[in-house]
Amino acid sequence: MSDLFSQLRSPQEEIYPEVFVLADFADTGSLREAVSSVIRKAPFRKMMTPIGHYTGIPLTNCGKFGWVSDIHGYRYLSKDPQTNGPWPAMPEIFSTLASSAAEQVGYPGFKPDACLINCYELGTKLNAHQDKNEKDFSWPIVSVSIGLPAVFQIFGKKREGKPFNYQLHDGDVMVWGGKSRLIYHGVKTIKPDNQNPSLQQRINLTFRKAG
Numbered sequence: 171m172s173d174l175f176s177q178l179r180s181p182q183e184e185i186y187p188e189v190f191v192l193a194d195f196a197d198t199g200s201l202r203e204a205v206s207s208v209i210r211k212a213p214f215r216k217m218m219t220p221i222g223h224y225t226g227i228p229l230t231n232c233g234k235f236g237w238v239s240d241i242h243g244y245r246y247l248s249k250d251p252q253t254n255g256p257w258p259a260m261p262e263i264f265s266t267l268a269s270s271a272a273e274q275v276g277y278p279g280f281k282p283d284a285c286l287i288n289c290y291e292l293g294t295k296l297n298a299h300q301d302k303n304e305k306d307f308s309w310p311i312v313s314v315s316i317g318l319p320a321v322f323q324i325f326g327k328k329r330e331g332k333p334f335n336y337q338l339h340d341g342d343v344m345v346w347g348g349k350s351r352l353i354y355h356g357v358k359t360i361k362p363d364n365q366n367p368s369l370q371q372r373i374n375l376t377f378r379k380a381g
């Protein structure tokens with residue numbers, strides 16, 4: 171996103187303790203091409219949750235490990251349950267982007283082995299949750315926004331209460347770690363963007379060191 175608004179934001183902002191936003195850090199045109207190549211091999215799918223519902227947001231993965239949900243719970247698997255083969259390799263531009271974003275805010279040496287790709291349609295949202303299926307919480311989560319804007323909600327240590335809200339735009343990269351690594355967070359219902367009425371989706375990439 172390169173309009174007047176994005177030029178008014180500072181390139182790096184700590185929006186919450188140890189939660190950083192790098193505004194317009196990613197070149198989403200080339201990321202979209204890489205997403206297309208991943209979803210040709212591992213299409214978006216809804217997954218069953220332990221309580222027998224489907225996840226509202228279609229998702230897929232690339233990298234050594236992929237995050238999955240089924241009636242047994244949430245975990246990382248080295249194989250795509252739909253094919254029983256490995257997940258698509260993580261595109262080089264994904265890992266380079268995630269490592270450089272992490273390094274920029276104080277996590278040198280971050281080498282993600284899992285990238286979860288969520289595909290939000292208009293009217294969908296992500297309920298408050300923690301990212302806690304990874305082995306080592308000393309590594310941050312790096313999250314990249316593509317397409318429609320979204321309001322990211324930070325609830326903090328508890329799921330309840332009034333969240334801190336921050337609007338993420340195409341190209342924004344958010345990194346959270348340290349004392350905020352296990353914050354409850356979510357995404358408010360995705361709305362159309364009047365400036366870009368042709369945009370119908372938001373894609374989010376989250377990079378993790380899972381294994």
Ligand SMILES: O=C(O)CCC(=O)C(=O)O
Nearest residue numbers: 286288301313357374376
């Ligand atoms: O879509 C986002 O910005 C956040 C996604 C997220 O929290 C997750 O996939 O665990």
Ligand SMILES: [Fe+2]
Nearest residue numbers: 299300301355
């Ligand atoms: Fe999350």
